[in-house]
Amino acid sequence: MSKVVLVTDSTSDIPLATRERLGIEMVPLRVIFGEESYLDNVRLLPAQFYDKLKNANALPTTSQPSPAQFLEVYERLIAEGSSVVSVHLSSAMSGTYQSATIARSMLDDDSRVTVIDSRSASYGYGALVVAAAEAAARGASREEVEAEVLRLRGEMKLYFLVSTLEYLQKGGRIGKAAAIFGTLLNIKPILTIGDDGVIFPIDKVRGQKRAVARIVELLESDFGPGAAIDLAVVDTPGEVGAADDLVEALRARFKIAGFHRSEIGSVIGTHAGPGTAGLFVFPAGSGHVV
Incomplete structure (x- = not known):
């Protein structure tokens, strides 16, 4: 049975140490202040963002990852022999889930990738990803990991x-x-x-x-x-x-x-x-x- 890897995006607000401990892959959104663009939770951490926000003349904007960004991650993980459960910000709030879904459709074989709409935001779904990654670390299959995400989503x-x-x-x-x-x-x-x-x-x-x-x-x-x-x-x-x-x-x-x-x-x-x-x-x- 192949290893199951969790993929998420930066809006899950999972701390870096937790992502590293559990091997969770994170695809960042972008935050744009005027002409300056930053990778969320990569080049712009929360404390830095709120400092910039205080002095901003206008509200920043945000941009979802492209399908190509997800495709690169999926192809790399599949090449390493892993299966993927990819959980993302509510599709009603962002096109991030759609980008992930498009990336899955671009794979030569999409049978090893599951994409889930969390229907939530921030650590509301970050918690689901962490719990699912813990289950994967215990040896759960992709189907079992997916079921864990859906179960917890319903209980929260x-x-x-x-x-x-x-x-x-x-x-x-x-x-x-x-x-x-x-x-x-x-x-x-x-x-x-x-x-x-x-x-x-x-x-x-x-x-x-x-x-x-x-x-x-x-x-x-x-x-x-x-x-x-x-x-x-x-x-x-x-x-x-x-x-x-x-x-x-x-x-x-x-x-x-x-x-x-x-x-x-x-x-x-x-x-x-x-x-x-x-x-x-x-x-x-x-x-x-x-």
Whole structure:
């Protein structure tokens, strides 16, 4: 049985040390400030990105990898005798999954490559890739690794809080009037991602304290009060956001069996802005590695 290698893209926000330990291949997106283009999480790390963002005259843009970039990785891994499970940012948010799918169709033999739409973002699917890579390291087949990704995708609950509505408005996620009105009233939209991979507000409350309390309520509805959970938290470096408040509140109301904290990278940060916090929660013992 051939070795199974996980391929992802830079929006999975998996730390470099973890990728190296598990042999996860990462294909980067690009972040563009004016005339300057950077490979996300290669030539532009999260802390560097948020420093540049503070001084930018205009919001940066992002660009997906080309099919050729994925094709090079797939062909190299196949030549090495490996099979591939390639997991990517929600197809509703980016063309990255489509690029990977096109690359697979360009192979002489595509039977050793599986491409999966995570229907998620950031470590929400990075966690799936890590767990799948752990399974592959234990000797799981490509079909078993694929099944692990799909199972965990179905078990995960996720919620995001943004510090400001400015970036959602600039990126076209919400209207300008809604952004101004929401900012004046200190409205905090609680965002999630649907089964179709689309971001939408599940609730809107006034103030961070109420937003944190509401997320706790939602998770108690998802898993039951006092449940044992695995928790992954992401936030942006150098910013005071809601992540610490969320972790403290969850520790008081749940049994946290596994915990991971990671940084939101440049691409997701372009659209969500500094101070964003995200939670990705699984039932404890589900097989998820944090």
